[in-house]
Amino acid sequence: xxxxxxxxxxxxxxxVGTLYLPEGDGPFPGLVFEGPxxxxxxxxxxxxxxxxxxxxxxxxxxxxRHFGESGGEPxxxxxxxxxxxxLRAGLELLAGHEAVDAEALGAVGVCAGAGYLARAVAxxxxxxxxxxxxxxxxxxxxxxxxxxxxxxxxxxRAVAAREYFESTGDAEHIPAxxxxxxxxxxxxxxxxxxxxxxxxxxxxxxxxxxxxxxxxLPWDATEAAPEITAPTLMIHxxxxxxxxxxxxxxxxxxxxxxxxxxxxxxxxxxxxxxARIEPAADALAEHFRxxxxxxxxASSAS
Numbered sequence: 001x002x003x004x005x006x007x008x009x010x011x012x013x014x015x016v017g018t019l020y021l022p023e024g025d026g027p028f029p030g031l032v033f034e035g036p037x038x039x040x041x042x043x044x045x046x047x048x049x050x051x052x053x054x055x056x057x058x059x060x061x062x063x064x065r066h067f068g069e070s071g072g073e074p075x076x077x078x079x080x081x082x083x084x085x086x087l088r089a090g091l092e093l094l095a096g097h098e099a100v101d102a103e104a105l106g107a108v109g110v111c112a113g114a115g116y117l118a119r120a121v122a123x124x125x126x127x128x129x130x131x132x133x134x135x136x137x138x139x140x141x142x143x144x145x146x147x148x149x150x151x152x153x154x155x156x157r158a159v160a161a162r163e164y165f166e167s168t169g170d171a172e173h174i175p176a177x178x179x180x181x182x183x184x185x186x187x188x189x190x191x192x193x194x195x196x197x198x199x200x201x202x203x204x205x206x207x208x209x210x211x212x213x214x215x216x217l218p219w220d221a222t223e224a225a226p227e228i229t230a231p232t233l234m235i236h237x238x239x240x241x242x243x244x245x246x247x248x249x250x251x252x253x254x255x256x257x258x259x260x261x262x263x264x265x266x267x268x269x270x271x272x273x274x275a276r277i278e279p280a281a282d283a284l285a286e287h288f289r290x291x292x293x294x295x296x297x298a299s300s301a302s
Contacts, residue, residue, distance in 0.1 A: 115221030
């Protein structure tokens with residue numbers, strides 16, 4: 001397995017990614033990877049792209065616009081719609097790469113990335129199959145129910161933050177994770193990954209633009225499910241985030257589908273623990289070999 005730095009441009013911003021390439025002669029099937037909220041390419045998506053490259057697939061892990069090495073202002077702006085645009089550009093890059101079979105493209109999403117990716121899969125016929133690992137399938141109605149009166153206030157604050165940025169160039173930020181105060185991901189488990197040496201990498205910034213909530217809170221992955229006809233593999237756990245939302249999303253899928261329920265400590269061990277990643281990668285590889293045109297080594301995790 002080897003890596004290659006790649007760049008593409010979207011709306012004047014350079015998007016930087018890493019290609020994970022199997023050994024041997026291609027062309028291989030190509031997969032684009034989408035990860036959790038605020039994450040960068042050296043974290044979750046890089047781990048899964050590497051695991052699938054060892055199994056015969058070219059994997060693309062991106063720093064989305066506004067994050068990591070990629071351009072875009074303000075920094076740390078979580079915008080699901082723009083991430084979908086980045087993913088589609090990533091598919092274009094994969095389709096044009098000499099190591100990739102352009103007719104054998106797939107995708108993998110982890111956590112919030114699965115919910116973002118759902119829209120890209122629904123809209124882009126180039127994705128012939130996809131997989132979701134510990135997916136958080138955001139439901140806007142449930143979000144309103146969970147937040148109650150705080151929902152409209154959060155949206156209003158996000159709009160005000162965006163308008164302030166547009167007029168001054170300054171963006172309001174809060175920590176992405178933390179153990180006290182206002183944070184974007186108020187989960188101790190999230191802090192134990194992003195806020196410590198376990199998951200923090202040099203390319204990661206523990207920060208979240210408040211104006212992001214104008215787009216993240218109303219985002220609805222569930223709307224995409226009935227439009228998805230590409231074969232789906234959903235890997236989830238009762239101890240991962242929102243298993244009820246995962247079941248509802250899975251039930252609404254229009255195309256061929258398979259679910260694999262596994263044991264886990266919680267959500268975050270799907271991000272970096274070999275005991276979760278390796279079996280998931282085996283299942284994903286089997287899924288893609290079935291539904292993508294053959295193009296690489298049969299099976300090797302070594």
